[in-house]
Each structure stands twice: as C-alpha cells, then as structure tokens.
Amino acid sequence: MKENIINLACDLIQRPSISPHDQGCQQLIAQRLEKLGFSIEWLPFNDTLNLWAKHGDAAPVVAFAGHTDVVPVGDENQWQYPPFSAQIVDDMLYGRGAADMKGSLAAMVVAAEEYVKTYPNHQGTIALLITSDEEASAKDGTVKVVETLMARGENIDYCLVGEPSSAVSLGDTVKNGRRGSITANLYIQGIQGHVAYPHLAENPVHKALSFLTELTSYQWDQGNEFFPPTSLQIANIQAGTGSNNVIPAQLYVQFNLRYCTEVTDEIIKQKIAEMLKKHDLKYHIEWNLSGKPFLTRPGKLVNAVTDSLHQILAITPKLDTGGGTSDGRFIALMGTEVVELGPLNSTIHKVNECVSCTDLGRLGKIYMQMLSNLFHSSKDHISEV
Secondary structure: OHHHHHHHHHHOOOOOEEEEOOOOOOHHHHHHHHOOOEEEEEEEEOEEEEEEEEOOOOOOEEEEEEOOEOOOOOOOOHOOOOOOOOOEOOOOOEEEHHHHHHHHHHHHHHHHHHHHHHHHOOEEEEEEEOOOOOOOOOOOOHHHHHHHHOOOOOOOOEEOOOOOOEEOOOOOOEEEOOOOOEEEEEEEOOOOOEOHHHHHHEEEEHHHHHHHHHHHHHHOOOOOOOOOEEEEEEEEEEEEEHHHEOOOOOOEEEEEEEEOOOOOOHHHHHHHHHHHOOOOOOOEEEEEEEOOOOEEEOOOHHHHHHHHHHHHOOOOOEOOOOOOOOHHHHHHHHOOOEEEOOEEOOOOOOOOOEEEEHHHHHHHHHHHHHHHHHOOOOOOOOOOO
C-alpha cells in the first residue's frame, strides 16, 4: 500500500499544477478509479477542473475531498531539489504539493482503491471530490460542485478532507471545524486640502482614529469549548498622495475577522455600521465573506476517525478548529459531518516542502480503517494491508 501511495504522489507532484491548473492530475486519478468500477463525472467551471467519482449507490455517502492545485514555488534557486522533481531523500518526499496536498490525495485514492478491492460489495457509497481551485480564488471549485450536488438532491453524509492537519506527529490533530472569515474594504471620506489650511479641509485619518481604536479593541466574544474568541486584524491601510503638504481625501482600511460560532457575519456587519455611525464618519464599505464557521461535533465521523488513529497509531488526537479556512466550509453547507486529517503542516507553502513517506503509508491505512469503521465495524482491523 505504501509503495502505491508514494508512486502516485510522485506522479502527481511531477505535474506543475499551479492553481487553478490541473495539468492532468485528475485524469490520472480518474483512470485508476474507473478501472475499479467508480463512476466518473467531470464538473468543469471556467478554468477550474473538478472530479466527482463514486463507487456504490447507497447511503451513507462517505467522501474524500482534496485538491490537485498547488501554490507557486517562489524562487526555484532556493529549493534544495527541483520543486516538481519529486525527490525522495532519507524517507522524505520533496516537492511542491507534497504535504499540501498531493501526498494525502494519493493516500485517499489508494485507500479507496484498496477498500473496494477488499470489499467489492461494500455498504454505502465511497466518493472522491477533487478540485483544482482551492489555493487561489476558490470560486469555481468545491463550492460549485456542492451547489451542483445540492441542486440535484445528492447528499454527502461524511467527508474527510485531506488537508495537512498534523502539528508535531502524524495524526496528533484532527480539524473538526474552522472559523469563519470575512474581510471589509472600508473607504472613509474626507476633504482634500493644504496641510497649512486644515480649517479648509477634513482629514479622514484624524477623523478615523477613535473609530480604529474601538475597532481594534472591541471584544466580540469569549469563544467557546470548540473555538477561540473572534479576532480582528487590520491587513492594509492607505491614505495620501505621497506629498507631505496635502491632506488626503480618503482613508482606505482593509480588515479581516476570523470569527467563531458565537457571532454571525450579519452581527459583525451591523456592529461595524454602528461604530461608523457613532464616530460620525462618511464612508463606503465592501464586504467579502469567504466562509462561514462550521463545526462537526463528536459523533459517528469523529469517532470513526479517532478510532482509526488509535487502531493504526495507538494515539488519541486533539480536536482543533484553528488555522485558516479550507474547502470543508463549502461541504459543511450540505449538513455533512466534515473533518480534516492529513500529514504534518510544518513545510506547507514553503521552500523545500516535503512529507514523510512512512507517514503517507500510515495515512493510507488510517483512511482505509476509517472507511471500515463507518461501513462495517471497528473490529475489522486493516492495518496490515
């Protein structure tokens, strides 16, 4: 099993699929799955390729979700090995996407293959949802597939996203939710003028100072047992013409909130509007909601995944909701139980991104054991596959 996973991971890494381009990765996966009786459906949207593959037609539907696209490599001269060469050195597989997330994608594909070979008449349905638009805009990938499935009444009961969730050792952390993310582009209006004649102008920077103080110090909530408190950070701020004798006409402030389930995007928008009115500011604001928070409470999926980690690695993982967003936020809109479990995240998006080959082999066993736990019984131990 490990050898199959490593070989597939190498084949995927050697394809320079910088987001949103797939470069044949999904075709390679589809050809493998089709040989085992998976139905293959292509769902392309604009320049994004999406694959929806299924084996079986009964409930429950258990899906693996992942992406073939990767972030740019940066300065190739900084890489110890060429970023798309898939070099293996001392059990470490190097290459862009090795950890995020072609390694775990290979583990998911091989786990599904092995499970179907072992249980050709398995219960339920095994599905794979694969996109090439996760690392960039995330506008034509998983979100569009979910919309398509929901429009025709298809459901996913349980979903494992192969994002690199592990912190120090494989399987030490399972993501069972993510915070929401909302960004504001705020334009505060003033009156341009000469700095020597401030009575003839209105400086939007000065006018906004008290508002910005309240904005950055406001306590939105205390968090809860699953989420840390909502946090706000100013990401960009700009004003002025570049001249030292001109009062600017406008102040631009961009800020982002990572928010928990104690508040909603509507509450956030309303509170910000109240602050702006309180400080008597003339403004225009544009909101971009990139994802609502989601949470999968301990239940059948969480239990199946944590049990598989105990069975294969003899560990009990930490459930966590920290970090950025993932495509799990779109899948959760279906009412699906969603968790994320993948390799170590210490090198993702970095120069010399790499993943342990041993960990990838173990990850395939964990994924396969999860399927067994959901479809059959946790007593069916498959770690020797």
